[in-house]
Amino acid sequence: MEVFLALEKNFYFSRMLASFEEHIDKHFPFLRQARLLIAISGGIDSVVLARLCDQSGMKIALAHCNFHLRGADSDDDEEFVRKLGTILNAPVYTQHFDTRKYAAEKGMSIQLAARELRYAWFGRLLGEGKGAYLLTAHHADDSLETFLINLSRGTGIEGLSGIPAVNGKIIRPLLPFSRETLKGYLLEQQWTWREDVSNSDTKYLRNKIRHQMVPELKSLSPDFLKQFGRTQQHLAECGLIVENYIEGLRKDLFRQEGDRRIVAVDKLEQLHPQETCLYYLFREFSFPVAEIQKLLRAMSGKKITSEKFIMVRDREHLLIEPIAQEETGASYFFITDDIREIGYPVRLLFSEGDNDVINPGNGVTIDKDKLNYPLKLRKWEKGDYFYPLGMTNRKKLSKFFKDEKVPVLDKNNTWLLCSGDAIVWVIGYRLDNRFKVTAETVNTLKISIHSEAKNEN
Amino acid sequence: MEVFLALEKNFYFSRMLASFEEHIDKHFPFLRQARLLIAISGGIDSVVLARLCDQSGMKIALAHCNFHLRGADSDDDEEFVRKLGTILNAPVYTQHFDTRKYAAEKGMSIQLAARELRYAWFGRLLGEGKGAYLLTAHHADDSLETFLINLSRGTGIEGLSGIPAVNGKIIRPLLPFSRETLKGYLLEQQWTWREDVSNSDTKYLRNKIRHQMVPELKSLSPDFLKQFGRTQQHLAECGLIVENYIEGLRKDLFRQEGDRRIVAVDKLEQLHPQETCLYYLFREFSFPVAEIQKLLRAMSGKKITSEKFIMVRDREHLLIEPIAQEETGASYFFITDDIREIGYPVRLLFSEGDNDVINPGNGVTIDKDKLNYPLKLRKWEKGDYFYPLGMTNRKKLSKFFKDEKVPVLDKNNTWLLCSGDAIVWVIGYRLDNRFKVTAETVNTLKISIHSEAKNEN
Structure with missing residues (x-):
């Protein structure tokens, strides 16, 4: 995992091309000989990347995804990229996706769905020999934004170590450059680009970070991005040292039969x-x-x-x-943040951002941000209590089962979904009041019981 | 180095005392038997700390520094602490400092001077047996603020790992609690405190971070401080692993004679x-x-x-x-950020925040934020160039010496102060234009040649 330092702040935009070529020759000299697929949206960053590669005499092809998320705007982006391909005399590959449908089917957010679709298609293009490497236009500001997002979610050293410059066949040659530098060069060269309207919308976490937090952080120190790049490089190297150390421990500690x-x-x-x-x-x-x-x-x-x-x-x-x-005779089952479905001991489906009201016996919609992952599934134990939906006082689970007249056998077959020590859902019976959706809820999670009998597909 | 997790966000203020006692008994049980010196300013944080310790039945004494930085306000703070000592039936130790004079003499910032004076005095009190431990009121928000300050300055894993809960005889038992929690408990208990007027002034870096950045960060995630506490604990542990690994390397690599x-x-x-x-x-x-x-x-x-x-x-x-x-016959000498004076190869004094105009032959005042530490002192080398003050074009140093009619011997005895590869100051002759103080300068650094002959002390 490599991270490169941001350049001097007194950077002259006209020196951009020379700096870019220096960076390529120092870290990715193999790109000079290869056919390069450029992941291109039509926005400033990817246009600058494609044009810089072209100015440097590299052999490029453009790969553009049309996610059909912004109506005619999406089609205009595609058209813009096609024209750019003609100008640069580069092959253009485009792919159309029904992103909303895919996201709904997989129970994932639109952003995550677009990401999954995009990289799967890029992988196919590389596999078909359309290019030897895929280049993306991530830059220094992206690294800082990702750092802050991960910080707000709780992360380890990996999440703070920056976007990797090389990840298999994916290369990110713009990481040392700031968004300001790329934009300055583009304006200086009088290149056109497509504005992504969703970018200026601060309702998304990343845009809030981009437009509010990052400018504040940069104002703390005149060399903020450069110092931050150093910090990330140091963290990435510390991460490697930790991996080395743990690898040694693993050899000492684990025996395999x-x-x-x-x-x-x-x-x-x-x-x-x-x-x-x-x-x-x-x-x-x-x-x-x-x-x-x-x-x-x-x-x-x-x-x-x-x-x-x-x-x-x-x-x-x-x-x-x-x-x-x-x-399995285990008594605890853990559910991590990325799991969308489990088959055992209860068949559950998880879908984020889904606000459908559902029958409380078949599923619940909860405030996702109140959960501590991994969630745990377990049977009831003596002394268990929870706060039944609609109640502010806690109630012993034994009393709850009694009041609900649940037969002993069903009671012992009931699973509890837990977050830390707290019961979130007495599955099939009642949600806990602390995890319900309220006016303040930002992210929701729908969990539904998906028995074979109820499955009509 | 220990870091503890921030508590649940649905924290009831009235549970503060029980949570505090749990935290003490789990991590610092030895505090129960000892006489504790509480570092107290009279502000919310230290008042809550002193009162919590008192409510928990611990034996405390109050240690208050009067830095005389805010006129009558400083004396009113001292009076407030004396009265609190009477209420809590605790001995009160106070000390008066001429902070501005000390800072000027040492060429350091007021904040740094106050810190140095404070901890030196606390050390003396501990040495005289006035207490077995010193307790400070640093809390979760302080950890986050320090993290951001260090991030803006460029730092390694240590600078991101949080304020240590135990550092020798200094204990910080409020680190798991947020500022909001402390203030909520204080208001609930109807305790009085002294507002520090300098705290609401956003011209200082820490206050800018406190009042603008931290609220933004907290708004990113409902559990931000808790997640952040986990991240810091993880980083601190990774730091320990790195230290272990390096210790092993050191034993392998270094031989001592x-x-x-x-x-x-x-x-x-x-x-x-x-x-x-x-x-x-x-x-x-x-x-x-x-x-x-x-x-x-x-x-x-x-x-x-x-x-x-x-x-x-x-x-x-x-x-x-x-x-x-x-x-020493070395050709390079390095000057780190914390050095205030060097004696060899040139006698130089460094003072921050000092805007005195000085004779260019005897010293320079420069824009500190443009420097990359450590600075380097070296003799001139073939091909050296710089941007003489007032010029926007670069000039070869050999040409400069010739134009200035510098004798060969003096030329060869001249030292250059460098930041990275750039010459900052041809010492005794000319400042570089890139490092001069401008309208945008935030932090200045004065460097003066301090020859024995000129020294009148």
């Missing part, structure tokens, strides 16, 4: 700092660190599961195995 | 990631990483110095020794 990984509890107990070491050591299995820590103190036989793995406390060891779906 | 440290160049060349490894390995000597990297590729005999050390390339090794002041 077939599909099973075995690790001694006493060695995990001695790790320092424990939380971060456990996080990296077990990251591939998607167990929450706090639950691993509980397992370190648990009795033999205690189990937890993630989407694909089960971990069992077995005397002085932890055993980790891939789940054989039918036979 | 008397005062001399010896390290093989080929082993340094193999380090990955090189920049961060070099940074931590050589941090104690204050050599800039870029210069160490140049020395890795330099010929035998090449030398660099920092304030206290000299590093020499000696065939396949680097040798590092403490400087014997008189005998």
Whole structure:
């Protein structure tokens, strides 16, 4: 993962081309010989990238996605890119997507859907030999915006280390340059571009960050982007050192027998700092660190599961195995932020930004921002309580089941969806009042029970 | 270094005391038995800290600094703290400082001077047995503010890892709590406090961050401070892992003979990631990483110095020794951001925020924010050029010396102050135009030649 420093602030726009070529020759000399696919929207950043590559004598082709999200504007963007291809004498590839439909089907946000569609298509183009590398126009301001978004969501060192300059066949050669520099050069060269109207809309998180927060941050120091670039490079390198260190630990600690990984509890107990070491050591299995820590103190036989793995406390060891779906006897199941569907122990579908009111027996719509991931599915335990929807006082779950006249067998087959220690939903019965959608809710999450019987597809 | 998580956002102020006591008992149980010195200004944060400790039954004394920076207001603060001492039946220690004079003498900012005076006095109080620990009222918002300040200045992982909860005898038990929580509890308890008028003045960096940036950041996510606390804890732990890793490297790489440290160049060349490894390995000597990297590729005999050390390339090794002041033959001298005075090879004094116009032969006043630290002192080299003050074109240094009719001997004895590759000041002759003070200058730095002959003290 490489991050490059932002250039001097007294940057003369007319020196942009020379700086760009220096940057290419120093870090990506192989781009000079190859056919390059430029991911192009028609906006300032990607137009400058395509034109700089052309001015540098590189062989380019343009790849444009039409997401059909802004009506005629989307088609005008496509037309603009086609004309640019003619001017630059470069092949143009375009692809049309029904982004809204795809997002709805996958239960994901429009932005995420567009991203998934875009990179899948770029991958196909590379696979078909339309280019040896894909170039994107991410720049220094994008890195700062991503940093702030990740900061607001809670992230580790990876999320703060910047957008990688090289990621497989994807290269980002504009990362050292600021948005201001790119725009200045474009204006100086009198190039045209397409304004993306959604960009000036501050209702989206990224636009709020771009138009309100980033200018404030830059005003803190005359060299802010440059200093920030250094910080990101340092963090990225610290991240590599941590990976090296953990790799050494992993070799010492884990023993493999077939599909099973075995690790001694006493060695995990001695790790320092424990939380971060456990996080990296077990990251591939998607167990929450706090639950691993509980397992370190648990009795033999205690189990937890993630989407694909089960971990069992077995005397002085932890055993980790891939789940054989039918036979898991685990009592806890974890649901991470990116999961859209689970099949066991209850079949649940998750869709974000979906406000449909649904039958409380079949599903709930909740305030997503109140959740702490990963969510946990478990059976009820003695002493459990929650705040039934519409009530401000807590109620013991045993009392709730009694009042609702739930048969013992059903009660013992009922799953609870939990966020941290709090019950979010007594599945099939009642939502917790603390997680309901209110006037202040920004992001919603719909969770529906999807039994085979009810599935009409 | 410990960082604790911010509490739930649906925090009831009346639960503050219980949460505070839980936090004390979990992380600092030893505070229960000791006499505690509370660093108290009279503002909300320190008043809440003192009163919480009192409500929890801890034995406290109050330590108040009167910096005499706000006239009668400063004395009223002191009076307020004395009365609070009577109410809480706690001893009150106060100290008066002539902060402005101290700052002027030391050539440092008022804030830095106040900090230095404050902690020196606290140290004396602890030394005299007035308390076993010093408690300060830093809270979650302070951590976020410090993070942003460090981000704007360029920092490594340490600068992003938060204010330490324990630092020797100094304990900060309010770090998990937000400013809002502390203020809410204070209002609920109907306690009085002293408003610090300088706090609402946004001309200072920290106040700009506090009143403009932090509210924006918090609005990005309903749980921002909590997520941010997690991120900081993770970064602090990654920092520890990096330290562990580097400690292992250091043992492998460095050999000591008397005062001399010896390290093989080929082993340094193999380090990955090189920049961060070099940074931590050589941090104690204050050599800039870029210069160490140049020395890795330099010929035998090449030398660099920092304030206290000299590093020499000696065939396949680097040798590092403490400087014997008189005998250094190094060609480069580095000046870090915190140095206020150097004695060799030229005697220079540095004072920030000082706008006195001075004789260009004896000193210069420059735009500090245009400097990249560490600065470098070196002799002139063939091909050197700069932008003499008042000129927009560059001029070769050889031509400059010729035009100024500088004798050969003086020319060869002239030192250049450099920032990165740029010459800032041909010492004793001319400032570079790029570094002059302009209407946009925010921070100034005065550098004066302080020859023994001119020194009248």
